[in-house]
Amino acid sequence: MPISTDRFERLGADGDEDGPTPGTNASAILTFLRNNPDKAYTQSEIADVTDVKAGSVGPTLVRLRDRGRVDHRGHYWRVSDHDRSVDAAAGQSADALASREADDERPEMAAWRDHAVDPREHRDE
Structure with missing residues (x-):
């Protein structure tokens, strides 16, 4: 592939x-x-x-x-210090992602929905 x-x-x-x-x-x-x-x-x-x-x-x-x-x-x-910092960053990213997945939805989705426009509502305009 x-x-x-x-x-x-x-x-x-x-x-x-x-x-x-x-x-x-x-x-x-x-x-x-x-x-x-x-x-x-x-x-x-x-x-x-x-x-x-x-x-x-x-x-x-x-x-x-x-x-x-x-x-x-x-x-x-x-x-190396570089390898440890990469591991730390990866661990922090994984923790952040896990905490977001534990919520019902990602935090930015709630803010986005407040301002989102459904294009289907404006088809004939």
Whole structure:
């Protein structure tokens, strides 16, 4: 199925649009680092905790760094501030959407209805 050029431009080198595919090494590593944002870890520590093979951790971290998902200093890696801010924004958006869905209708709909004109009422004019 074809995709739009805009969507194509958002895709990363491996087809990553919104984040690593669940079940991949990148997903396991990024999930671990996101769950521990206040610490930085060595590659061997990440391998031990995530069960990602030690030989795959380094190349995966480099790809995540190139995409702005993780930061690297010396021997240590952590989730990037950018990635955390994107997660926070996504969480706030999801919370806002959930609260709107909990209402009978979206707040802007009530204001819109006060001023809306039904075009069917003015057909013969």
